[in-house]
Amino acid sequence: MTTTITGRTVLIVGASSGIGAAVARRLAPAGNRLVLTARRAPELAAVAQEVRAAGSACLDIAADALDPEAAAGVVATAVAEFGSVDIALLNAGQGPDMAMDRVSTADVSRIMALNYDVVVNYLVPLIRQLGEQPDGGLIAHTNSLAGLMGIPRQGPYSAAKAAVRTLIDAARVELAPRGIRFTSIHPGFVGTERVDADGLPKPFQVSQERAAQYVVRALEREPAQACFPWQTTALVRTLRALPAPVSDRVLRLLAAR
Numbered sequence: 001m002t003t004t005i006t007g008r009t010v011l012i013v014g015a016s017s018g019i020g021a022a023v024a025r026r027l028a029p030a031g032n033r034l035v036l037t038a039r040r041a042p043e044l045a046a047v048a049q050e051v052r053a054a055g056s057a058c059l060d061i062a063a064d065a066l067d068p069e070a071a072a073g074v075v076a077t078a079v080a081e082f083g084s085v086d087i088a089l090l091n092a093g094q095g096p097d098m099a100m101d102r103v104s105t106a107d108v109s110r111i112m113a114l115n116y117d118v119v120v121n122y123l124v125p126l127i128r129q130l131g132e133q134p135d136g137g138l139i140a141h142t143n144s145l146a147g148l149m150g151i152p153r154q155g156p157y158s159a160a161k162a163a164v165r166t167l168i169d170a171a172r173v174e175l176a177p178r179g180i181r182f183t184s185i186h187p188g189f190v191g192t193e194r195v196d197a198d199g200l201p202k203p204f205q206v207s208q209e210r211a212a213q214y215v216v217r218a219l220e221r222e223p224a225q226a227c228f229p230w231q232t233t234a235l236v237r238t239l240r241a242l243p244a245p246v247s248d249r250v251l252r253l254l255a256a257r
């Protein structure tokens with residue numbers, strides 16, 4: 001068995017490719033009920049087909065997470081079909097290469113929407129739903145190690161991910177008495193199609209299958225924060241502990257590679 005998560009209803013937002021699709025494939029042989037959503041219907045349907053073939057029930061719903069009503073509709077449909085949401089993985093997001101001397105204010109707002117609003121639009125209806133369930137539930141977010149510090153050429157993305165982490169940190173403390181648990185997952189570089197094409201340097205990159213292994217382990221253990229791989233995590237922690245003039249210099253060198 002690839003996971004101890006079995007017989008659960010798992011909503012994955014951003015399941016048509018990359019890490020989200022790999023997590024769906026990893027949960028599929030364990031007899032779960034998966035609700036998969038993303039914008040691209042054909043890609044999503046293909047992942048759903050694989051999930052059903054591997055042994056889990058699966059609902060695929062094409063929806064834009066930027067639309068709050070559509071997001072609330074996905075949560076409502078999941079509950080109508082399967083009765084509850086036990087685990088939600090809010091995984092939609094993207095961090096393109098963005099030099100601060102070339103971005104427009106609209107670019108920065110767009111990246112904020114693509115990484116922050118897409119989470120909030122699910123967070124709100126999920127908190128209402130999980131708060132009504134006798135056993136509460138888990139809300140996990142695919143953050144990034146870039147959410148732990150300002151990464152050059154990824155400033156707007158780092159800022160948006162940091163904002164989500166802060167929101168989730170507050171929600172975790174506030175909602176623990178109601179049985180709602182929160183996990184922020186911080187991957188380093190993962191070799192997905194999108195990332196392979198962006199031209200940024202990617203030290204210690206892991207495959208999307210390996211990333212899915214880490215993510216599923218985090219869903220099983222439910223830590224407040226899960227970071228991987230250890231090499232990039234250690235690098236980020238060290239940079240955060242160094243005085244700013246030293247860490248700035250290291251980051252400048254890494255970004256120039």
Ligand SMILES: NC(=O)c1ccc[n+]([C@@H]2O[C@H](COP(=O)([O-])OP(=O)(O)OC[C@H]3O[C@@H](n4cnc5c(N)ncnc54)[C@H](OP(=O)(O)O)[C@@H]3O)[C@@H](O)[C@H]2O)c1
Nearest residue numbers: 014015016017018019038039040064065092093144189190
């Ligand atoms: N790859 C990395 O190196 C890396 C590192 C750290 C963190 N992350 C994070 O991991 C998550 C997954 O990224 P990935 O690398 O696996 O890239 P990906 O293949 O582009 O996956 C992103 C997923 O989110 C969906 N999505 C994006 N915008 C959406 C929207 N508005 N509404 C609904 N679905 C939306 C995409 O599907 P549609 O386009 O079909 O909507 C896709 O299924 C992201 O949050 C990313 O920030 C990635």
